Amino acid sequence: xxxxxxxxxxxxxxxxxxxxxxxxxxxxxxxxxxxxxxxxxxxxxxxxxxxxxxxxxxxxxxxxxxxxxxxxxxxxxxxxxxxxxxxxxxxxxxxxxxxxxxxxxxxxxxxxxxxxxxxxxxxxxxxxxxxxxxxxxxxxxxxxxxxxxxxxxxxxxxxxxxxxxxxxxxxxxxxxxxxxxxxxxxxxxxxxxxxxxxxxxxxxxxxxxxxxxxxxxxxxxxxxxxxxxxxxxxxxxxxxxxxxxxxxxxxxxxxxxxxxxxxxxxxxxxxxxxxxxxxxxxxxxxxxxxxxxxxxxxxxxxxxxxxxxxxxxxxxxxxxxxxxxxxxxxxxxxxxxxxxxxxxxxxxxxxxxxxxxxxxxxxxxxx
Numbered sequence: 142x143x144x145x146x147x148x149x150x151x152x153x154x155x156x157x158x159x160x161x162x163x164x165x166x167x168x169x170x171x172x173x174x175x176x177x178x179x180x181x182x183x184x185x186x187x188x189x190x191x192x193x194x195x196x197x198x199x200x201x202x203x204x205x206x207x208x209x210x211x212x213x214x215x216x217x218x219x220x221x222x223x224x225x226x227x228x229x230x231x232x233x234x235x236x237x238x239x240x241x242x243x244x245x246x247x248x249x250x251x252x253x254x255x256x257x258x259x260x261x262x263x264x265x266x267x268x269x270x271x272x273x274x275x276x277x278x279x280x281x282x283x284x285x286x287x288x289x290x291x292x293x294x295x296x297x298x299x300x301x302x303x304x305x306x307x308x309x310x311x312x313x314x315x316x317x318x319x320x321x322x323x324x325x326x327x328x329x330x331x332x333x334x335x336x337x338x339x340x341x342x343x344x345x346x347x348x349x350x351x352x353x354x355x356x357x358x359x360x361x362x363x364x365x366x367x368x369x370x371x372x373x374x375x376x377x378x379x380x381x382x383x384x385x386x387x388x389x390x391x392x393x394x395x396x397x398x399x400x401x402x403x404x405x406x407x408x409x410x411x412x413x414x415x416x417x418x419x420x421x422x423x424x425x426x427x428x429x430x431x432x433x434x435x436x437x438x439x440x441x442x443x444x445x446x447x448x449x450x451x452x453x454x455x456x457x458x459x460x461x462x463x464x465x466x467x468x469x470x471x472x473x474x475x476x477x478x479x480x481x482x483x484x485x486x487x488x489x490x491x492x493x494x495x496x497x498x499x500x501x502x503x504x505x506x507x508x
Contacts, residue, residue, distance in 0.1 A: 142156070142158075142175070142177075143156075143174075143175045143176070143282070143286060144158060144172065144173070144175075145172070145173040145175070145286070145289065146170060147170045147171055147173060147305060149170065150304060152289050152290055154286075158184075158190075159191060171271065171307060171308050171311075172271070173270075173273070173311055174188070174270065175273045175282050175286065176272075176274060177274070177279065178208075178211065178274055178277070181274045188272070192270065195267075195269060195270050196222065196267045196269060197222075198222040198223070200223075200272075207263065208225075208263040208265070211260065211261065211276075212261075213261055214227070214261075215227055215367070215373070216370065216373075216377075217377035219381060222267065223265055223266055224264075224265075224266040224309075224378070225265050225266075226266070226316075226375075226378060227374065228261065228316055229367050229370065229371065230261070230319040231259060231319070231367070231368075231414070259364075261276075262276070262279070262281065264312045264315075264316075266308050266309050267308060268308070270308060271308035271309075273312075273315065281315065281318055282315075289305075306396055306399075307396065309400055310396075310400060310403065313404055314403070316375070316407055317403070317406070317407045317410060320414060327417055330421060334425060338431075357425060361418060361425060364418050365415070365418050365422060368418050371411050371414075372412065375407060376408065379401070379405065382400060382401055448503075449503050449504055452494060452498065453494045453498070456487075456494065457487050457490065457491070460490075
């Protein structure tokens with residue numbers, strides 16, 4: 142568990158849970174309590190006591206169950222004292238993450254799809270406290286904690302780096318970091334899908350790994366559903382900001398406007414993720430359809446060649462069948478030059494048939 146006190150341009154990290162209202166006033170900043178899901182389950186009573194001391198309220202039992210649920214989709218809920226946002230991340234798989242998509246033990250498909258972790262991250266946003274519940278060994282929490290500590294240094298303040306001004310602002314920055322983590326995977330995902338398309342479009346190769354293709358399509362469809370839930374949850378959050386009371390001072394009004402701008406920016410990033418996932422899903426579907434189209438064209442070429450060969454040798458079969466009849470008296474059958482005349486006629490028919498088929502481009506390999 143990591144606890145951060147953010148106030149007056151400084152960030153102080155402690156290991157102990159603050160449980161006194163001395164840190165509660167907005168003028169003295171706010172508290173960020175970041176814990177893993179097992180830690181939240183084990184120290185639930187201590188966390189509830191700390192929230193009671195800092196905010197004067199505790200988490201509702203149903204929200205506690207939401208924070209502990211590892212299968213909960215992205216969604217937004219609220220009370221009169223706090224807001225709850227569950228956001229399923231799209232990042233590199235951790236050791237305890239469950240497979241994406243199907244629940245079978247053996248996963249196939251592009252390796253980069255198998256490495257995407259969709260474990261939920263829960264946020265409980267109070268006026269002066271932000272409680273986040275992460276999966277075990279969450280890289281997002283550690284990465285943003287490091288960024289937060291670096292931003293409080295004198296060099297960062299001189300460079301214009303600003304710290305979060307409220308728990309809601311901090312939550313949006315963490316969510317934005319999770320979304321940007323997926324955007325960084327787009328190049329690998331695109332490269333994987335391009336590889337699959339090149340394998341499917343090889344006309345001379347036999348593609349038999351259809352189970353992997355099906356798993357990849359189902360995984361992309363599942364990823365699309367997760368992105369839709371993310372967008373719906375954040376859109377509900379954006380709509381809830383409109384219902385907040387107006388600030389009494391220009392600073393509070395500006396803070397609320399900046400919060401709206403950051404929320405719309407995160408929503409726009411999610412829109413880009415949704416667009417990219419759907420484009421990959423369409424690319425996989427198009428690659429499969431083009432594969433069958435290429436195989437159909439290859440089959441048509443084979444049938445065209447066989448038909449052309451049949452058309453060439455069909456007159457020869459007619460001649461051999463004619464002279465193979467069991468009649469005693471037949472023309473040129475008892476002459477010395479009969480064989481050579483028949484052979485010459487057969488060669489002439491072959492040449493004529495080949496020229497006709499070539500002129501009609503039945504023997505061409507490409508149109």
